[in-house]
Every structure is written in structure tokens, then in C-alpha cells.
Amino acid sequence: MNRLKDATSPYLLQHADNPVDWHEWGEDAFAEARRRDVPLLVSVGYSACHWCHVMAHESFEDAETARMMNELFVNVKVDREERPDVDAVYMNATTAMTGHGGWPMTVFATPEGHPFYTGTYFPRPQFQRLLSGVAQAWTQERDEVLAQGTKVVEALSHGSDLPEGPLPTAETTETAVRDLARTFDATRGGFGGAPKFPPSMVLEFLLRHGTPEAMAMAENTLSAMARGGMYDQLGGGFARYSVDAGWVVPHFEKMLYDNALLLRVYAHWWRSAGSPLARRVALETADWLLREMRTPEGGFASALDADSEGVEGRFYVWTPKELRAALGEERGAWAASAFEVTGPGTFEHGASVLQLLTDPADAALLAEVRAELLAARAARVRPGRDDKVVAAWNGLAIAALAETGALFDRPDLVDAARAAAELLDGLHLDGARLTRTSRDGRAGANAGVLEDYADVAEGFLALYGVTGESRWFDRAGALLGTVLDRFPDGSGGFYDTADDGERLFQRPQDPTDNATPSGQFAAAGALLSYAALTGSARHREAAQAAIGAVSVLAGKHARFAGWGLAVAEAVLGGPVEVAITGPLGDPRTIALHRAALMAGAPGMVIAIGDEGVPLMEGRGLVGGLPAAYVCRAFTCRAPVTSPADLASELRASPAR
Template sequence: MNRLRDATSPYLLQHAGNPVDWYEWGDEAFAEARRRDVPLLISVGYSACHWCHVMAHESFEHPATAAMMNDAFVNVKVDREERPDVDAVYMNATTAMTGQGGWPMTVFATPDGHPFYAGTYFPRPHFQRLLAAVSDAWTRDRESVLAQGGKVVAALDEAALPAGGPVPTAEVTEQAVRDLATTFDAARGGFGGAPKFPPSMVLEFLLRHRTGQAAEMAAVTLEAMARGGIYDQLGGGFARYSVDAGWVVPHFEKMLYDNALLLRVYTHWWRATGSPLARRVAIETAEWMLREMRTAEGGFASALDADSEGEEGRFYVWTPAELREVLGEERGAWAASVFEVTPSGTFEHGASVLQLLADPDDREELDVVRAELLAARASRVRPGRDDKVVAAWNGLAVAALAETGALLRRPDLVDAARGAAELIDTLHTDGARLWRTSRDGRAGRNAGVLEDYADVAEGYLALYGVTGEARWFERAGALLGTVLDRFPDGEGGFYDTPDDGERLFQRPRESTDGATPSGRFAAAGALLTYAALTGSARHRTAAEEALGLVTTLASRHARFAGWGLAVTEAALSGPVEVAISGTPDDPRTSALRHAALMSGVPGLVIALGDGDVPLMRGRGLVGGEPAAYVCRNFTCRLPVTTPAGLTEELRVSGAAR
């Protein structure tokens, strides 16, 4: 066992038995590189990464290759999910040097951490030649190597972020819809070609925008994904992306963040349309999260691997013969037809990824067959689970589960949201600061980054709006205070790391969305909600300044500003505030809350209960009954006491389109 034996990251622990003398990221590795006067070899990946496993088997488990690494380098293994800041700065360098990025990421750096050569996956023979060449260059031509590192760092320092603009207007959101339409795949949904990632944040924006074109792009994409192979037609939950343009064959890893974001989107699609497909997918995804991702401590694990038994996707795919073995000849043939399982297959070795391109007439038989196949699949070797709890992604899960539970009248989902929030509050929180990860009830050693503060605050505020438990409002306020005190960049945005955090060769500042909302736009959303609950001009101004970048991105790069556009829709609508007096568990109060949530007002902010939340002050019962007040900027219309009255008030006020 090497130095990784005491790591908390499941990904690092997977490499604890390598013959490579791995170090974790930290001062010890840098000091050893300086002492030995050798470069750092920094390898970045994550547990569910298929090609990370391939490179590990080919090179890191190979004694001769490991000996080359140990002789000439200090080797550092990084879990990108634990250290997104380290991943971000070296990914910027890798992309600048090679024109592309990905994982595993392999970076050669000076003992001070300055990168001078980088790439992604290297097959073993190429990797061995590379190790020899870099070692030789370090020994024979050190000056050129150091100069190259200096040039890379200087170039990255000079690379300017897009300048922010004024607060985005309704015309900006219309421009964004037009920009998205230029790359929209009308036949198969989604944007652009293969590979296709679920455009979760863009879909949230389109549903909030609610014009005909926006709604159509959202509906086509959401139905195509729900019926395709990217969605697990038996167990629920979405894979990370589709390798093709038609959502047929996924890269089979399942990430918590994708499913939390998509759970919320499908719930909102159901709210907007009443689609039975949307409701079913939302419920199945939520139940998958509770069944397969919830940890013993009440949080949610990061990911499920793509591989099992050494093969990607083996757990999920089927042949016609396997269907017949479980269901019998006649029913097996029916299932093959329903799920697009063909003799030639859609995947490897004649197997097929299950799709459900159309609902069969016999829905009852479909439900029975799905249950039988799911039970049979349970006997297969399961993919591994990365069971570390990431604060940001649990924040996304809290928001999604709380809102879905309230909208679909599933109190068990709200309870699950509360349990995850309590874990973050007790284990990940130190005053107004956050630890990014935990595992097995033990907090990790890595400080939270901007997305952790923003997404956890978002989750807490959603949970408060559903439960009326004011402690979540208070905790969100503390985290957002840290955001405003420690993360601003002085240009209207935010850095990803706090001003008292670890110094890397560059301070990361990612302002566009990736697989999750950017820290900047996530912070804008939480700040906007908090401002609506408190009337705080400081929080409102910070949110609006952060959204200024949306104005710059909307006309040409809207796909990378989906969450910023969704928050913009909330800002343009007010956001509308609904203060609901009454005991949260009173059925009359619950009915008012449900009516407010069902309105679909973009970014609707709900204050609930009798806690000391500014929006609730002076807004009490009416004639002894729970009452709802529809407000903007703390200016409220007359209260109403019935769900129908509240629905009408939201319509008359112009909030509901």
C-alpha cells in the first residue's frame, strides 16, 4: 500500500495498491519534489471515469511503468471531485497546451506546481516514451522546460474572462432562445451533435421562459432523453451522457449532480404540462436517488461507475436471449420489441441498451415486465459506488427533492432532503465555512469552494420554502455572508476559492456552466432568493452584478449560461414573493403552499411559517385562517385565504404567464 491508504476519496483508495509511490495533493509532495529536484507528475481523475480505470490498469498497475514514474517524478493523484480548484487550473493549462481536455488528465509540472506539459489518456507504450522524454528534458534542457512553464502560466494569467455587461433584460433572454435554436436538434432533441450531454441548466431556463419556441425545444429534448438509452428504463436515473446524437448509447456512469438537476427539471416539466411521462421520470429518478445513492448518514453518494466485471455497461444491457430467459419466449419477444432489443444489438457483443421509444398499449404489462427485469438485473454484479458526499451536489439534491416532494405530495422525498441538509449542517459545516466532502461520517480535509456555498444555500432556501423551518433560512444566510465576504473578484463576479484559501499557481474563476451550474451563476440564484426574503440590497446588487455576464453570453454562447439565464428569468419576474402565514403542517397552509408552487412563476420565493424571516413580518393570519400575500420587493397585494384565490392573485399580478 502506498501513501493513498489513508485517503478519504474512494478514487484515491482505488490507487492505494498501485506500485506507483503516489502522494495526495499537498505540501508534502511539493517539498519532496524540491528535495529531489524532479518534476511533479499530477494525475487527475474521478471514480466513475472509465478511461481513468483503463489508464490505471495499463500503466499505474504495471511495475515497470510505475518504476519509471517513481524514479523520475514525484507522483500526485488528485480526485477532481474533491479538489475542483486543482482540476480547474490544470484543465485550463491542458486545454491551452493541447486544444482539448478530459480525464484522466496527466500534467507535468515544476516543483512549484507550474505546468509545462499536459495531456489526457496515454496508452502504456506512449506513456512510457513520454515519461522518458520529459525526464530527459528536465535533466538536459531544464532552462527550456522552466521557460515553457513560465509561458503557460503567463498566458493563462493574461487570458481574460468575457467582460460582464449590464443587468440582463427580457430582450437578452429572447436572444438566448434564438441562439439556442441555431444548434437545436429538432429531430432528436438536445443541442449540437455527438456526444450529447443532458442540457439540464438550459432546459430549466427554457421552461422558465415559457414561450412557444422555448417550450417546444424543452419538450422535445426531455421526451427524447426520457425514452432513450441515457435513461435507465428499469431502475430510473440518467447516465452522464450519450456517445451518439440520438441518446441511444450512454456513457454508463451515473452522477448525483446530473440526476438532481434533471429531477428538478422533469418535475417542472410536469408542472407546466401535466405530462404523465414527466411525472413518472421524476418519481423514478427520485426513488433511484433514495434507493441507490443515499448513504447511511443521510447524504447522497457522488456517482455509480460505468464499469462492472471489467466491462462498461455490462450491468445495464440485454440480449434477446437474456430477455427470454427471464420472461419466457412470448413475453421476452414482446419486451424485445418494446425496448428496442435487437439480434444485432445497439451496443457491444450483440447487446442492446434499453429504450422505450413509444408507450405500449398494455401499460400494466409494461410495469410488470419492468419489475421482473429489474429484479433479475439485481443478481448481476453491480457497478462500484463512489460514496463520498460532496456538499455542492447534495445541495442540488436537497433543492430537487424538497421541491419534488412538495409538488408531487411525497413527504418521504422532503424527509430525504431534510436528512441530507442535516448531514451538511452537522458534518460539513464549521461556523460559516464548509468542508467540501465527507465519507462514512468523517469530514474530508478540503475546504469548500464557491459552488459548495452557493448550491448548499440554494438547497437550504428551497427546504425552508417547503417546510417553513426557519433554521434553513438562517444557515443559508450565514453561507451567503461568506460568499460576499470571501469570494468576490472585484469585477462583479466571484472566484471559485476564498481569499484565505490555498494558493495555486492561478486562482480559479469559472464563470460559465459545465456539467453543473457555475459557482458564479449558482451564487447569483441563491443571493437573489435571499434578497427576496430579506429585502437586502447588498444581496440583490451582488446577484445582479454576477448576472451581467449573461448579457455578454446570451447571443452567442447561451448553452454555457443556462443557469444564469434561468436566474435571469427569476429576476425579471421580481422574483415574486409569496408569504404564507400559518402552521406549516396545517392542511390549509399546505394547500396554499402547493398552489404557490404549482403556479410555475420563474424563481418564485416562498416564506412560510412563523419564523423570524423579514418577509413574514407583519403578515399574519386573516380571520384566524392561514393567508397568502403575493408581493414584489416587499410590496404586497391584499391577502387571500384559499388556493384558488392565491392562484388568481398570481395570475392577476402578472407573475404567471
């Protein structure tokens, strides 16, 4: 009998009925391994992971495999989303030892947690041979095994090899654009070949950079992703990635973090270019988040599975026959043509994902067909949902929904952002310390990591800029105080775990972006915004030091520094500070606020509604009228009282 029945992770609960005697990560597992004098078998995955499910069905649900695991090892199951620190150190070991990584990740470690053999997915026959071989080596070649574990730990104990760099300049960001252009796919959008992941942070940088070359790369990619099979053409929301180079065939899991980041980018694209496609995708993705990802407590769930009925993508794909059955012969044939569901099909049995490569002339018919197909799809077996609330990803969603709601005059989206923020404030936040996860209104036992503090602070600051509710400014300040007190590495960067967190064989630190902004670059962005609202030199200097790595990455690895480059654009732009004074409900105040929101200067901060925020201090009404002050480093121009004048002031801001 395993010990996962009381876990808060849906991924761990998926394994609660396995015949494997699973432990959760913790001292009990280490103590049991020492008592029995056997290695640890650490299996790391997440609930929406297709190959994790495959290995579970093949091996962890198999009685003979489970018997071998139980007799020969102490088995530990880890949700990488709950414990990104554990995942990070063992993934470092796995990639160092095998040359690649991925999930499920399989690690054999000493009772002290030192890895000595690693891999990812193993088919059952190979896995059973591996279990026997590792156990035999532990028994008969113990010295060599221990030496291997020590060697791995020593090799990984030096932290990040990325050198520090100077503060990025305009030349740094221009160099990054040139580096991105070298791998840009001008035909299909995106960067490099298959598989293609949505380059959310890079796209944000390109929009902020704003040159014709940068905008062309961003718009080409955003359009291609929105029209391809990776985007859910019926219900909104993006799948995790495309297995091909043309955004056609998705890996169907849907992650909160991808959709939060992409929602914000598409809203910013609309703000900068007025694209109708950007507007549609932003609003559809926001509606998808509210419809399918909200939890009863007001937060947002982590992911939807790729599989349903045991088949990857079954929920989302269609055959021409299914389209005709749902819509009738004539409209079914029209839909098959409009959505590119023709030919032999993308998948087995003639099924295809839906694409919308061109906009049909009959927009009303398209809307009608979409609604009917969405209703028909609702009768299918839905993919499973991982409904744990991850602080960092909810922070990303708060920022995206608050800004999208403000830009498109959708107060329901702002309300959803506020509700998620209230959940984090009430359940995850204890003073200035964060808990990473919760589920069903119960907080988990996992301490927040750097990305949690940074992304939640970013979300709270964005929510303050939209609502003028200073409590979110105050909460962000407390979180960033913890970042500055608990996470610094002593040389200008940040560790991913706090100095009083659990000690692993390596203290993880990775300044580069992955599927989400790196903790270091996310912290830099939030620190910079807070500095712009407060005038704090401490916060600004910390932000500038943290993005120094961008100067090193820009020329050869810009794809892994997108958020850092976006923050660099904000530094180069000031960032612009806008203080708006006047009653929040006054239409004149509202009009000034909207003019500021629509300006979109890189990293611009907006203070409104409360003189408790330092940027608001001394900013009074002008002739009894609401007024806006455009500032840099707390040095302001003459206030203006009309939205047109404010827009003109923001357009006239001096170039960097």
C-alpha cells in the same frame, strides 16, 4: 509503497495498492520534488471515469511503468471531485497547451507546481516514452522547461477573459432562445451533434421562459432523453451522456449532479405542462436516488461507475436471449419489441440498451415486466459506487428532492432532503465555512469552493420553502455571507475559491456552466432568493452583478449560461414573493402552500411558518384564517385566504 491508504476519496483508494509511489496533493509532495530535484507528475481523474480505469490498469498497475515513474518523478494523484480548484487550473493549462481536455489528465510540473507539459490518456508504450522524454528534458534542457512553465503560468494568470455585462433584459433572454434554436436538433432533441450531454440548466431556463418556442425545445429534449438509452428504463436515473446524437448509446456512469438537476427539471416540466412522462421520470429518478445513492449517514453518494466485470455498461444491457430467460418466451419477445432490443444489438455480442420510444398499450404488463427485469438485473455484478459526499451536489439533491416531494405529495422525499441537509449542517458546516467532502461520516480536509456554498444555500432555501423550518433559512444566510465576504473578484463576479484558500498558480474563475451550474451563476440564484426573502439590497445587487455575464453570453454561447439565464428570468419576474401565514399543520395553510408551489413563477420564493424570516413580518391572519400575500420587492397585494384566489393572483402577476 504509496500514501493513499488513509485517503477519504474512493478514487484515491482505488490506487492505494498501485506500485506507483503516489502522494496526495499537498506541500509534502512539493517539498519532496524540491529535495530530489525532479518534476511532479500530477494525475487527475475521478472514480467513475472509464478511461481513468483503463490508464490505471495499463500503466499504474504495471511494475515497469511504476518503476520509471518512481525513479524520475514525484507522483501526485488528485480526485478532481475533491479538488475542483486543482483540476480547474491544470485543465486550463491542458486545454491551452493541447487544444483539448479530459480525464485522466496528465500534467508534468515543476516543483513549484508550474505545468510545462500536459495531456490526457496515454497508452502504456506512449506513456513510457513520454516519461523518458520529459525526464531527459528536465535534466538536459532545464532552462527551456522552466521557461515553458513560467510562460504558461503568466498566460493563465489573468483570470477569466469574459467581459462584464449589463443586467440582462427581456431582449437578452429572447436573444438566448434564438441562439439555442440555431443549434437545436428538432428531430432528436438536444443541441448540436454527438456526443450529447443533458442540458439541464438550459432546460430550466427554457421552462422558465415559457414561450411556445422555448417550451417546444424543452419538451422535445426532455421526452427524447427520457425515452432513449441514456435513461435507465428499469431502475430510473440518467447516465452521464449519450455518445451518439440520438440519446441511444450512453456513457454509462451515473452522476449525482446530473440526476439531481434533471430530477428538478422533470418535476418542473410536470408542474408547467402536466406531462405523465415527466411525472413518471421524476418519481423514478427520485426513487433511484433514495434506493441506490443514499449513504448510511443520510447524504448522497457521488457516482456509479460505468463498468462492471471490466466491461462498460455490462450491468445495464440485454440481449433478446437474456430477456426471454428472465421473462419467458412470450413476454420476453414482447419486452424485446417494447424496449427496442432487436436487430444486431447496440454493443458486442448482440446486447442493447433499453429504450421506450412509445408507450405500450398494456401499461400493467409494462410495469410487471419492468419489475421482473429489475429483479433479474439485481443478480448481476453491480457497478462500483463512489460514496463520498460532495457538498455542492448534495445541495442540488436537497433542492430537487424537497420540491419533488412537495409537488407529488411524497413526504419521504422531503424527509430524505432534510436528512441530507442535516448531514451537511452537522458534518460539513463549521460556523459559516464549508468542507467540500466527507465519507463514512468523516469530513475531508478540502475547503468548500464557491459552488459548494452556492448550491448548499440553494438547497437549504428550497428546503425552507417546502418545510417552513427557518433553521435552513438561517444556514443559507450564513453561507451567502461567506460568499459575499470571501469570494468577490472586485468587479461584480466571484472567484471559485475563497480569498483565504490554498494559493495555486492561478486563482480559478469560470462564470460559465459546465456539467453543473457555474459557481457564479449558482451564487447569483441563491443570493437573489435570499434577497427576496429578506429585502436585502446587498444580496440583490450582488446577484444582479453576478449575472451580468449572461448579457455577453446570450447571443453566441447561451448553452453555457443556462443557469444564469434561469436566474435572469427570476430577476425579470421580480421574483414573486409569497408569504403564507397560518399554523403549518392546518389544512387551510397546507392548501395555500400547495397552490403557491404549483404556480411556478420563475424564481418564486415562499415564506411560511416563522416570523423570523423578514418577508413574514407583519403578515397576519385575515379574519382568523390562514392567508397568503403575493409581493414583489416587499410590496404586497391584498391578502387572500383561498387557494383558488391565490392561484388567480399568481396567474395575474404582471408580465415583465
